[in-house]
Amino acid sequence: MASTSFKPTLRLLDATMLVAGSMIGSGIFIVSADITRNVGSAGWLILVWLITGFMTLIAAVSYGELSAMYPKAGGQYVYLKEAYNPLIGFLYGWSFFSVIQTATIAAVGVAFAKFTAYLVPAFSEDNVALDLGFLRISPAQLLSILVIVVLTFINTRGVKSGKGIQTTLTLTKLISLFGLIIFGLFALKPEIWDVNWANAWELRSLAADGGTGSYTTIAALGAIAAAMVGSIFSSDSWHNVTFIAGEIHNPKRNIGLSLFLGTLIVTIVYLLTNIMYLGVLPLQEIASADKDRVAVSAAQVIFGHAGTFIIAVMIMISTFGCNNGLIMAGARVYYTMANDGLFFKKASVLNNAAVPGFALWIQCIVACLWSLSGKYGDLLDMISFVVVVFYMLTIAGIFILRRKRPDLERPYKAFGYPVLPVLYILMGLTFCGLLIIYKPKFTWPGLIITLLGIPVYYLVKRASRKK
Template sequence: MSTPQTFKRSFGLLDATMIVAGSMIGSGIFIVSADIVRNVSSAGWLVLVWVLAGVLTLIAALSYGELSAMFPRAGGQYVYLKEAFNPLLGFLYGWSFFTVIQTGTIAAVGVAFAKFTAYIFPALGEQNIIADLGFMKVTAAQLTAICVVVLLTYINTLGVKEGKLIQTTFTLTKIAALFGLIIFGLLLAARKDVWQANWQSAFTLQRLEPGGLLPYAGLAALGAVAGSMVGTLFSSDSWHNVTFIAGEIKRPERNIGLSLFLGTLLVTVIYVSTNLMFLGVMPLQEIAFAESDRVGVAASVHIFGSMGTYIIAALIMVSTFGCNNGLILAGARVYYTMANDGLFFKQLAVLNKNAVPAKALWLQCIWASLLCLSGKYGQLLDYVIFVVLIFYILTITGIFRLRKTRPQMPRPYKAFGYPVLPLCYIIAATTICLALLAYKPMFTWPGLGLVLLGIPVYYLVWGRQRTAVAQQQAPAVPEPAEDDMK
């Protein structure tokens, strides 16, 4: 049987929406609110930070709809940056995407799955050291994370149908479970006195320490809000994974933009509602200093008693398993497209007999597994949030550039609220980036350095390969006739 050279359009609107929502919802919603409360010390700011992240994500998703309709093929953001600007910028995104953005997220979500699995099966916990190699220790949790990544990679090499089934099933399950947690929390465990106490100083911005409140001086408050946005933006990230599989979506000019809107709106509603439930169930002090920042576990114990730990552990297992499936499924399509453009290993530019990029899937699996073992993926994700925002800013700027440079291109869908909403996103995201540069330099400059490292890699490693591919793809120029040469 010959190897297929094109993707099959197998994803409908529901499947695409589940890719968006499923890739967004991992373990962050159950954890990051603790750090936010420590930074802002108020119920109003906690909710506002989540709302702001949701609004920014919605604006970006509505803007990406125009780009996805213009370029309805595999590759997503990599393709948009390459087409709007140049191949180098597209490569720098793809380089960052492979080295840490996607693979680091896959590793982090895999380890989160393993940590909460250990609540039910303690033998799979971090305390169980399988091997001590001197320079590193291999734990049962790390091996569990790797096994999950390998299993999901294998399933996705079998074809789109298998990956799609897992994604849709697990995403619908965790959405239903999250709404159930919110409803049970508000009905069974919410207390009027706790709610009123949390909202007494709703928008007083201070840092919450175990010993009391510390006021911010000057612009440090802006740094606190920007620092809080790191967690919410990461929890809301990966919504654009659906654009990576554009070549496999039915009616992509319609369904990608619509799935981006529906998926991001649904997740924003869930995230804000979950935090309102936290505020009704627990005092701010308990949210801020929940053990290991596991706010979801603390809330579940209030709702369900001693069984709450196991209930939330099972919910997070379902959530992270489905999340990782979406990340693994979508990420490999970027490397495949880059390889076809001569900007990545050329061996990845093939589909297997099931019409999926199996070699790209396995390369992604190997690197993500190594990040699971390294123990450094958490730091890398902190470093790269600044870079992720920069690429989002550049991509949405690309809409303005393409309107000017390619006005004749068909645009079945146009960015909602253009130019006001895309410009608002650019301004807001740039403000957050500048605040992070000033107040979180340990997280911003290393991430920027990682991206810039891709420049010599581009010219030294893939410059010649890209030139060769471009020559192969260029149409042949006919020899001039003898009469024409006279």
């Protein structure tokens, strides 16, 4: 017999681990290479992570007000719908389903498979498992699909199954990351550290082959924005906990608190990890790491040959846990959209384990298709722009809702209002504006995907009226 309502079984620790676990995937082990190529110095590498961390914390404490006002499944989709109108909410949900969440699940799944190949070379992305002529499929892609299907099945069995995996794996990877940081700091080489920080604030390009280049003042801002694409991708998905508000015990208190605690923990871990990188690897080695796998290069210095396998296991744990959180949370958005008549009707039904089983499986199918396409990585770069646009719209929604719904209960109010929310919007506008000018390939495709949702919205609305 199907359940008619969610069961509030997640407590503060579970919610915090969902925030942290959804944020920490493979990015922190990889993207510092591209950031270093864009900014070319130790000070700017750390500053890019600091700016991203600061923006993420501001957004998290701002979302706390919204989550306390609307403590139900759907999260950001609900906030946008309530602050603006159903179309804006749908455009977010459409982007979320078509690319943001599903392509992220695919990318994290393939990252799991790529690092599994260090232990089992047969899973290498360079091998060909199936050649269809128009499409070559690697064992890494097939393993990614298997992981996505298995985690989806586990989550259809109930939120308790998903939360057990999430909390255990997130605690494991946090302990492992802190262990890597501590061992790395013990292995710190003063001569490397001193050279890396000799010209700490010289902003320049640093090519993998050792070549350097200078920037004009405006181009330098564009380089910082391009560098932040990687750090924002690594810090994204922190808001996934808001999607499962209906399953969190005392959501008016615990969602806002878990957002703050989870993002703070991850921001500290990311900063310390990059400080560790700068203590054991010359900047040039960070910029030119094989396939951008900076963590592997660092672990080889710290642990010797065994370092490769240590990092491979860490990333397997990290990406497996990350995908569990993404899969668990994402389906709740489609459930809420379906209840509003804006998604497949079956997605609005909870199964006998009190979870949206159909929504989980349809999400699984799209994520598996992205895994097969091999284009998920490009799309994630493109969608970073749109993700920040929706964050800005949501935070601006706090101002709108204070005017529109002044009498609505607000158990928690945005910290630093109005200064911090305005600061986030200004920083977000600067980031997006610079990407439009200097990195259009990161902007227009994501905008086009989002805007395609407009005709889809009206088609869905028309079909809904005919029923």
